[in-house]
Amino acid sequence: MLAPAAERVDARRIGQAEHHDTLAARNARLAPGDTLTVRVRRSGDAASGDGFDEFAVPYQKWMRVLDALNWIAENAATDLAYRWLCGSKMCGTCAVRMNGREVLACWEAVEPAMTLEPLRNLPVIRDLVVDRTRYEDKVASLEPWLERASAYAQFPEPLDHRRMQNASKALDCISCMCCYSACPVIGLGDVTNFAGPAPLVQLGQTALDPRNDPQKVRRSLALTDIFSCVSCYKCEEVCPAHIPIVTRIIEPLKAKAAELVPAMAKHSFALRDIVAARGRVDPGALVLRVQGLRALANVSRVIRMLMRRKLNPLRTFLNIRTAAAGAASRILGTRKPK
Amino acid sequence: MKFAYYPGCSARSTCAELNDATHLVAAKLGLELVQLESATCTGARELRAIDPVGFYTLNVRILALAESHSLPLMTICNTCTLNVLDAHAAFTDDPELAASINVRLAEEGLHYSGDTRISHFLWVLHEDIGEARLRDMVVNPLTGLTVGAFYGCHITRPPARYGFVDSRNNSALEKLAEILGCKPIDYTGRNECCGFHTAAHDEKVAIKLTGQHILSAKSGGAKAMVTPCPLCHTVLDGFQREIEKDLGKKLNMPILHLPQLVGLALGFSPRELNINRHIVAARGLDRYAAADRVGAD
Numbered sequence: 001m002l003a004p005a006a007e008r009v010d011a012r013r014i015g016q017a018e019h020h021d022t023l024a025a026r027n028a029r030l031a032p033g034d035t036l037t038v039r040v041r042r043s044g045d046a047a048s049g050d051g052f053d054e055f056a057v058p059y060q061k062w063m064r065v066l067d068a069l070n071w072i073a074e075n076a077a078t079d080l081a082y083r084w085l086c087g088s089k090m091c092g093t094c095a096v097r098m099n100g101r102e103v104l105a106c107w108e109a110v111e112p113a114m115t116l117e118p119l120r121n122l123p124v125i126r127d128l129v130v131d132r133t134r135y136e137d138k139v140a141s142l143e144p145w146l147e148r149a150s151a152y153a154q155f156p157e158p159l160d161h162r163r164m165q166n167a168s169k170a171l172d173c174i175s176c177m178c179c180y181s182a183c184p185v186i187g188l189g190d191v192t193n194f195a196g197p198a199p200l201v202q203l204g205q206t207a208l209d210p211r212n213d214p215q216k217v218r219r220s221l222a223l224t225d226i227f228s229c230v231s232c233y234k235c236e237e238v239c240p241a242h243i244p245i246v247t248r249i250i251e252p253l254k255a256k257a258a259e260l261v262p263a264m265a266k267h268s269f270a271l272r273d274i275v276a277a278r279g280r281v282d283p284g285a286l287v288l289r290v291q292g293l294r295a296l297a298n299v300s301r302v303i304r305m306l307m308r309r310k311l312n313p314l315r316t317f318l319n320i321r322t323a324a325a326g327a328a329s330r331i332l333g334t335r336k337p338k
Numbered sequence: 339m340k341f342a343y344y345p346g347c348s349a350r351s352t353c354a355e356l357n358d359a360t361h362l363v364a365a366k367l368g369l370e371l372v373q374l375e376s377a378t379c380t381g382a383r384e385l386r387a388i389d390p391v392g393f394y395t396l397n398v399r400i401l402a403l404a405e406s407h408s409l410p411l412m413t414i415c416n417t418c419t420l421n422v423l424d425a426h427a428a429f430t431d432d433p434e435l436a437a438s439i440n441v442r443l444a445e446e447g448l449h450y451s452g453d454t455r456i457s458h459f460l461w462v463l464h465e466d467i468g469e470a471r472l473r474d475m476v477v478n479p480l481t482g483l484t485v486g487a488f489y490g491c492h493i494t495r496p497p498a499r500y501g502f503v504d505s506r507n508n509s510a511l512e513k514l515a516e517i518l519g520c521k522p523i524d525y526t527g528r529n530e531c532c533g534f535h536t537a538a539h540d541e542k543v544a545i546k547l548t549g550q551h552i553l554s555a556k557s558g559g560a561k562a563m564v565t566p567c568p569l570c571h572t573v574l575d576g577f578q579r580e581i582e583k584d585l586g587k588k589l590n591m592p593i594l595h596l597p598q599l600v601g602l603a604l605g606f607s608p609r610e611l612n613i614n615r616h617i618v619a620a621r622g623l624d625r626y627a628a629a630d631r632v633g634a635d
Contacts, residue, residue, distance in 0.1 A: 009464050011457075011460065011462075011510055012500050012501070012510075013500070013501055013502070013508075014464065014513055015508045015512075015513075016501065016502060018509070019504075021503050023503075101504050184531050184533075188547070191542050227536065228540070230491075230531050230534075230536050230547075231535045232495065233492075233497075236495065237495050237497050237502075237505060244498065254387035254388065255390070258387065265388060267539040268385070268388045269388070271385065272392075275379045275385065279379070280347040281348075281351070281379050281382065283351050287538060290538050291538075291539070304579070305352070305576070308614075308615045309354070310351075310352045310353075312351065323375040324375075324376050324377055324378040327376060331378075331392055332389065
């Protein structure tokens with residue numbers, strides 16, 4: 001079945017080795033005595049022509065991005081603005097973009113050539129320092145605390161760890177803003193009202209806690225535009241706390257929204273009902289159900305798609321079931337959305 | 339080489355040309371495909387959020403169908419691939435969930451043991467066909483075709499599933515393009531998101547995001563883009579006229595499904611690969627078709 005062992009490859013990881021996609025491989029490229037080339041984005045009066053200053057930094061064993069920044073600030077650019085406090089992956093203040101990837105300066109090994117930039121999606125105050133007000137205001141508006149509608153049944157209150165499993169993941173967040181910078185939907189600005197990954201993780205700490213008052217959670221979720229998340233996993237990729245942001249925070253919050261604010265999840269219910277009835281998604285039926293007649297307003301697209309046989313109106317309007325319909329309706333049931 | 343084949347919903351509807359091209363190219367490559375007709379949708383992104391148990395059950399059922407044929411499973415959609423991989427992982431990690439799913443599956447005489455190998459067509463090309471044999475089968479090297487490989491998300495992220503620290507380091511598509519004789523280009527959009535999963539209720543995000551990706555491929559010199567995912571294809575190709583309107587400029591970027599690019603190099607004509615069913619005409623690609631096949635159009 002498989003190709004001969006000599007040429008067997010793990011296709012899911014092609015490119016990993018040649019691009020040094022592990023810590024060990026990246027470290028192996030440097031030895032004490034080497035010189036790093038570090039380009040740092042500068043702003044304001046400090047900015048030169050292209051906005052970057054280049055520094056030659058002597059490599060030391062186990063050097064982190066933060067060590068390189070400290071060396072530059074002490075030896076080459078005393079006016080360089082960057083933030084850090086704990087130096088040990090706790091305070092979440094030192095996040096920057098290194099070669100286009102969000103990292104914690106205190107936790108990331110240096111690379112032979114580094115371009116350091118401030119995080120995206122937040123205003124720059126100076127050099128590598130960003131203004132976090134936008135994030136803090138959003139988190140505050142989501143009321144990220146527990147509220148109890150009634151008195152505790154007993155004290156201490158029994159709490160099943162299974163019911164806390166997602167909230168406890170969210171509690172690992174150090175508010176470093178790496179995910180907020182990596183999120184492409186936040187990058188689109190006011191095209192949506194999406195709260196963004198970091199505020200949703202903060203909300204998840206309490207909204208996914210089973211003790212919280214559902215009415216309060218409902219109020220918070222209504223402000224998130226959470227179904228504008230495109231599920232790209234960019235946030236998970238950069239999270240230094242390794243929080244599975246999409247699967248353990250955003251999806252459980254979407255489930256809460258579907259339960260507490262069903263109007264937000266209209267398209268999810270539509271897809272579910274179509275799959276339950278037909279076995280597979282009929283895109284025409286899904287779009288009609290979600291968008292209504294608005295879907296037909298784009299006449300030129302409908303005609304284009306009909307001409308290329310990308311739509312099948314017969315199948316859509318005659319509600320034709322597929323060979324998978326029986327199994328789908330048995331497994332998903334025929335519950336109607338609330 | 340035989341696979342249970344799961345095309346997914348998109349390749350059975352808006353991207354039917356992908357299903358046709360996959361069958362054509364697989365036969366040429368010596369892959370025998372047993373199409374799982376009774377397999378349901380994997381639930382896209384919607385079902386996994388609102389009904390996790392239903393989501394896992396539908397996906398494990400697909401794995402059990404493959405098991406009933408004693409065959410590995412081949413997929414051609416990124417989102418379907420991640421869904422079955424995630425369901426397989428949940429099944430393996432949670433014995434209680436696994437047992438309850440098998441109770442449901444027993445109603446129709448199915449059972450999943452947890453052993454089905456899951457492979458996207460891209461991985462089958464690299465792992466089961468292999469570079470050497472693929473090179474031998476290329477009768478029409480696509481010399482001069484500069485191509486922008488567009489991965490999409492669910493074939494390369496999340497890191498817990500695929501192991502990349504930085505998904506930009508994935509080069510499986512570029513490597514394949516080189517084997518086929520193309521010249522892959524580097525551009526910023528290659529590992530970015532097309533926005534498909536919010537498009538059913540609001541297309542703005544998909545249009546805005548994907549416009550930037552096609553622009554960056556175009557300015558990088560791409561004559562075509564290739565994607566392993568029909569959902570990405572739907573935005574890249576199906577929404578391209580709306581994207582052009584939003585950008586205020588023409589793009590006319592032909593978008594190929596992965597099996598179509600392979601098919602061109604194996605000597606099939608664009609018409610045989612149903613490239614004419616795309617919204618953006620791919621006339622410019624005729625010159626890369628095998629000389630003796632262009633007449634077949």
